[in-house]
Amino acid sequence: MTALSSSLSAERQSLRRLLRCKRRALTAAQQQQAARNLYLQLAQHPWFRRARHIALYLASDGEISPHLLLREAQRRKKHVYLPVVACRAGGQMVFQRVDVATRWGQNCFGIVEPIPDHRQQRALWTLDLVCLPLVGFDAGGGRLGMGGGFYDRSLAACSMPLPRLLGLAHACQQVERLPVAPWDMPLDAVVTDCSWHDCR
Numbered sequence: 001m002t003a004l005s006s007s008l009s010a011e012r013q014s015l016r017r018l019l020r021c022k023r024r025a026l027t028a029a030q031q032q033q034a035a036r037n038l039y040l041q042l043a044q045h046p047w048f049r050r051a052r053h054i055a056l057y058l059a060s061d062g063e064i065s066p067h068l069l070l071r072e073a074q075r076r077k078k079h080v081y082l083p084v085v086a087c088r089a090g091g092q093m094v095f096q097r098v099d100v101a102t103r104w105g106q107n108c109f110g111i112v113e114p115i116p117d118h119r120q121q122r123a124l125w126t127l128d129l130v131c132l133p134l135v136g137f138d139a140g141g142g143r144l145g146m147g148g149g150f151y152d153r154s155l156a157a158c159s160m161p162l163p164r165l166l167g168l169a170h171a172c173q174q175v176e177r178l179p180v181a182p183w184d185m186p187l188d189a190v191v192t193d194c195s196w197h198d199c200r
């Protein structure tokens with residue numbers, strides 16, 4: 001690691017710590033309101049309305065929760081996918097469809113996810129809309145995640161064109177400018193409980 005990349009990753013790590021504390025400090029009532037506002041911003045948006053295959057996530061660690069969107073997508077007979085990780089260094093992440101028949105487990109980070117089943121998995125590049133959980137973001141589409149590099153590596157391995165990338169976050173997770181890592185894939189937009197940010 002060069003001096004530059006080690007100072008960049010130290011800076012990203014300290015921001016990550018700060019922003020995770022911020023979102024974990026939100027009360028249950030604030031989280032519920034944020035999830036409702038997120039739903040209101042996205043449910044009628046053309047990106048959501050037109051998408052047939054959508055990747056979401058199950059909120060943990062104070063993340064803004066897309067559970068109302070998940071339910072709405074299933075109600076509209078869309079196919080919903082959740083990330084499933086291989087828990088080892090440099091491990092991959094796949095996207096697996098969930099429905100009433102899904103069997104659930106927990107990954108090594110304590111996040112509930114579907115038990116792997118190849119028949120229900122779909123290549124990332126064939127999804128219409130990928131909603132990514134953010135730890136931090138900036139107005140230019142810069143993204144800070146949990147630091148495992150799972151989304152980064154999956155996107156790097158993804159065939160072109162990339163699916164539409166939409167970051168989901170609480171408004172309090174916005175920073176002026178994120179230190180960008182060379183492998184970062186810019187988001188197309190970020191939606192929070194308060195506003196929509198087009199990044200392209």
Ligand SMILES: Nc1nc2c(c(=O)[nH]1)N(C=O)[C@@H](CNc1ccc(C(=O)N[C@@H](CCC(=O)O)C(=O)O)cc1)CN2
Nearest residue numbers: 057058059060083085109111133145146147148150151
């Ligand atoms: N809701 C949700 N699901 C997701 C993600 C996410 O960010 N949010 N992921 C997005 O990538 C993947 C999981 N990635 C993760 C990466 C790091 C840690 C984490 O908590 N790290 C701990 C230390 C981990 C350890 O025990 O070794 C930490 O940083 O404190 C959690 C999830 C797949 N599923």
Ligand SMILES: Nc1ncnc2c1ncn2[C@@H]1O[C@H](COP(=O)(O)OP(=O)(O)OP(=O)(O)O)[C@@H](O)[C@H]1O
Nearest residue numbers: 143144145146147148149150151152153156181183
């Ligand atoms: N395309 C890639 N190829 C190989 N390693 C990668 C790639 N992208 C990221 N990584 C590794 O993943 C680690 C975490 O990256 P980063 O700090 O960007 O996390 P992050 O933005 O929080 O990511 P994510 O949300 O994707 O987990 C980095 O140390 C890097 O070595």
